[in-house]
Structure formats: structure tokens, C-alpha cells
Amino acid sequence: MALHGDLFSYPLPELLQWLDGSRKTGTLQLSWEAGERKIFVLSGQVVATASRGLRERVARLLELAKLSSGSRVLASFEELQRTPDVEQAFATHGVDVRMVREMGREELFSSMMDLTIAGRGTFHWTEDADRTGEDWVPSDMSIREMLFESLRWVDEHGDVEQALPIDAMSVRAVAPPSASQPLLHRVILTLCANSQNLGRLRLSMGMSRSAVTRRVFDLLRLKLVEVEGAPQVEADPVAEMLEKGQVLVREGQYDSAGIICASLLASDPADRRVREFARMVQREHVAALYGELPPVAVPVPVHDPEGMALLKPEERQIAGLVNGGWDVSTLVLAVPARELDTLRTLAKLVRMGLVQLTMPMR
Template sequence: MSITGNLKTMELAELLEWLHRGRKTGTLFIDNGEVEKKIYFEKGSIVSSAASDPKEYLGRFLVNHGHIDEITLAQAVEMQQENKMLLGKILVTIGAISEKNLNRMLRTKAEESIYELFTWQEGDFNFVDDELPGYQAVPLSLSNVTALILEGHTRLDEWRRIKDKIPSDKVVPVTVGELAAPANDEVAERVLGLVNDERTIQEIALEAHAGEFEASRALFQQVEKGRIKMIRPRMMGNSEEPADPAPASADSVDARALLKAARKHVAEGKLEQALRYIKATTILEPNNRQLKQSIASTEDMITQRLRNDGVNMTSVPQLDCNIEEVDSSTLSRQAGFMLTRVDGTYDLNGIAKISPMSPLEAQIVIWELKQAGYIKLGKKKKKSSAR
């Protein structure tokens, strides 16, 4: 018996339970207009899944989870084109992954694919009796169907909480504090490593080879800890007037409030946080001429604070510690980069030219290293003229 419908009228959990209890054999097709997924059943047990979304392809999934690298995947795909073997079998044959780990990852991939279905608001489905893939699938245990449904509901609840703060993958995560991924969470590490105050969540997820849920969850954890704010950029155009407000989350983010907070951070000596809030303000309203003047004024406040503490572009940073004894885990990525470039001969202007930071950001990092006692500042020696 076949069944067709839409997830709006028949929930996924109800559909899976019906197929499971009826011990159905066949393929469940679900299409939301962008992605089509297939779930294969044999006597009510889910035996495999497939999807048209490239991030769910087996090779990409194994790369994302650190089991193979891009070069190995490319070699295996080339071999697959020549001999038409299954990709997983090729990877086992060449010793890239053990059969045990492959089977485990195939099960994980199927489970993750189904979990994502619970976040779909709608999608047409069609179950075709007795249609199965023309290859031997790795079966999931019968009890997993019920477990998948329970976990799927848990994911859905979590997704709703995330959406309260991150309503769209078009928003830009802007750092306002030091980011730190949970231990042993490689996906979160990749996602947070791509946050540059310019990329949207959609762009970050694409580059991190992660799904929207995975990327959003990693960023949501940072939002909850006050380390990230979500900004919805105004559309760039010819007009210098700000666009109508478009809140980036349930808690509307106001550009002027961000700039006010930045000025407060400057007064408190929290220069890195101040700069992050300035960046967020710029992203939020890039065409507001009046705001640009206020931003420039706030940046001048930072520059003046740096000068008062002896930091400017002609300062020559010198190590004031044994670099081998420095605990790198206590340093930000920028501070670590800058510390390894300090040799007592180049001024900050020269170091900034080879760093990925803006001149103001580079000065702030040097200021922080000086405050922490890692470096001291000198003046560039004038070259003696020949007589």
C-alpha cells in the first residue's frame, strides 16, 4: 500500500511510526522544493537514506567528520568513475577507513539526515512499496526507528529555541567576545573559525561543510554566552539614508545602542570589545552617513587611548618574556599571530602590513600584549647618516 501527502497534514513522526509498525518495505520520498530525501525501509526497519543535498553525500560526510581528507576523497571518486564500485567499498579497500567505522558513519549519516527532516515545515512525501536501492545497505536496528523519532522531537525543540535568536541563515554573526568551541566538537570549531564579522550563517555553513542546524547550534551557544550578536545587514544601495529597521533576532539590535556600548567599553579600557561593537554597527547600517561620523569619532577615542599608553604605528614591539614559556591557550588567534612576529626590529606599521588585521586592530592587540607583560615598546632607531 502506497501513501502520499504533505508534512503539513501528516507529521513526520506519525509517518515514520506508521511505516515502522506496519513493517513496510519500500522507499519514502520527501521533497521540500529544494532538497529531496529518500528513506529506505525493510520490514519496518530503516536500512539507509539518501539525499540530493551535496553535504549529505557519503564522501563529504566522511571528510566533515575527519575520517578522510579531500585528496583521499578525490582519489576514491576517480576510482569509482573507472570501476563503478560503491564509494564506501573503495575507501575500505584502499585502507582509508575500516569497515567498522564506515558502517558506523553510514548509520550516523542516515540518522542525521532524518533528524534534519524534523525541522522541515512542509514537504511532499510519497511511499513506494517494494522499491529499494540496487545495493546492499547497512541496516539500522529495528529499535532505532522509535529512538530516531524521540531524538527528532528533541532536535525540533532545540531548533525552535535557536530560531528565537537566529531567525534566518542570512544574518551575520558578529563577535563581541572571545569565541571558544566546546571540547571535541569539530563542527563547532570549523564554524567558529569562519566567523569574521562579514560572512552570513549560510556562507559559514557552506564553507564549514555543515548543515544550517549544525552551524546555527554552534553559533547559538555563543549567543547565549554573550560572545556573538546576530546582525541583519541593511541592503547596500545608492541612498545614504538608513533602511527600515529589520531586527536580527527576538531582541532587536540597534546600531546606536551598539555604538553607545562601544564608547562605554573604550572608557572602561575594553578596547577589543569596543572595536567589535564598532564593526557590528558598521555592518548593521553601512550607508548611514551620520553614523559613519560617530563611528570615526569612536575610533579616534580608541586611537587616543592607545597613544596615551604609548602605542602607535611607529612603536617597535620587543619581547619582554620567554616566548617558549607562554601558554598559547590563553592567547587569542590575533595575539598569537602578533607575538610570533615580534623581533624588536620592525615597527608596528611594518608588522601590520603582513598581518590580516586592520591597523587599529593590530594596535589594540599590541596594547593587550603590553598590558599582559608579554612585550614592551621601543622607538625605531634612526639610521645614522654617512659623513
């Protein structure tokens, strides 16, 4: 199935929500004044992105930051034409594929923000996910994460523009880069060891103004750079907690991320960034649990009165509905609790040995 239209009639956030909710596989092509970008999606997961000159830009940035040889990075991309194994292609040439994937993520965050703010351009969706002949770079994140982070950038864009309004402002690093920092932070700190203005920095990096100023703003907030003429930028505690929460989600620590959600929602339930983050955490957690509990798997109860006595009343209620005939998807519909709570309880029952999963015969 193919779908095309314009981003004024069908805003980008709504389009991404549709792709996420339908767990689509295929290619989303976005076109606007700044050029064209393709996003390759596998069951709701962004696996790669492509745009003209992207591979050369990634190679140049990693070399400018003294993180890798540009020729090695380009050789790794060439290797992708001979092997489908992304990790092996980069390992063969001594390149850390995690840095390349992080650059892919950064490219997507900034372009999604630019397109959302502009509200212009066209899109074309096709279920053909073939990357042959494309200038693609691997990525690894869900559509939900891409949507959440780009919307967070949109919400904070006004603060960034107010602090860094013109390209003539000079940026100087006041701390050296370290391996614990995000990749673009390390790139900017390396390039600004000697002061240079925002315009030159942007041209050196070959990235959009919004992408560069966003990361400079982050560094300014962290007191890792000085910007001539910029106002004093104080740390935003909500933004900091959201960034930490996103790292937890990326590491699969959903319960910890959920605690951050609950705390932020209690303090300011009207903050759109917080609401979007809460939705993203919940949906990522549900998707991860379905990885453990396939919807067609049939939970079979195991007789263990002592184990059952350790459960909470609401968990025993769900355990009581496990009859060896209903599959996971049917149980989720039958239980009055939230989908996430039901799946978490079923996963707990499996871990405690109170339930065994069986797959239906084909």
C-alpha cells in the first residue's frame, strides 16, 4: 500500500503516530525545501535513514572529532554492499558502529524538528523497504522515541533561538570532550577548542542551524561552553530528567523510567513534554513485553499454592484467568486492568514459574 500527501494537511507528528500505531514496515520519503530524506522502518522500528551526502557528512564529523578515520568510515559503508551484517561491516574496518548509529539518530531528530516547525513539504509512504542504491546510515530507535524527542526539541526551540539568535556569536569550549558525552557534544567541544562562531561551526559540521544550535544550547546549559553575548542559561530540571529517562528507556529500564514519569506528571501534568514522554515509555514497555510474551502464545497455569500466596490480590485475579486455552492477546482483552499492567503480571508469573508459555501448533 502506498500513501502520499502534504505535511500541511497531514502534519508530521500525526503521520508518525499512524506509522507507529500500525507497526508498519516500509519507507517514508519526506521532501521539503532543504532536500529529501528517507526513513526505513521495520515493524515500527527505525533501522536506517538516507539523504544526499549523509555518509560523507558522518565520516567527516567523526574525523573532525578525532573519533575515527573518515576513510575507514567510508570503507565500512562500502562493505555494507557486500554484507547485510551492519556490525560486521563496521568492525571489519575498526569503526564503532554505535557512533554511526548515534549520528543517524541526531540527523533524524533535527530533520523531524525542522519539518514539524515548518509544517510544509510532502511525504510518500511505500511498503517497499529496499535500501539498494541509497546513501543510507544505520539507526536504531522506535518511531515513538523519534517522535518524542523531536517534539521535545520543538517545545524548547524558542528558548534555543532566544539564547542563540545570530550566527556571528562565538563559541568556545571550556572543558575537553569525554567518552561519556553524547557524540555531537564531543564533536562541538573538539571543534570549539579554539573559539569559532556559530556560522562557521555549522558549515564545518554540515548540519542544519537548528541541529547545531540545539546542541550548543545543551552545552551552554551544562556550562561546558561559553558563547559571547549569550544570556546565562540555567539548567532546566524537567529537561534533564527527561534526558535521563530517555537513556533508561534506551537501556530497557522501563520501571525506572516510569518512576521518573510519575514524578514529573505529579509536579506538572500540563507539560506536553512530560505527557509525550509518559506515553512513549508506556508504549515502549508494552512493545518490549510483547517480545517476551508473543500475542499468540498460550499461558498454561502451573499448580503452586505457595507461589500464588506471594502474589498481590490484583495479580491473583489475572492468574485466575489463565486457563491454558486463552492466548496472551485474549487475556489482555479479558482483563479489566491496563494492557501494560496485565502484561507485566503475566511476565512476572512466567518468571516465578507459575505459568508456562506454549506456542500453538501450526
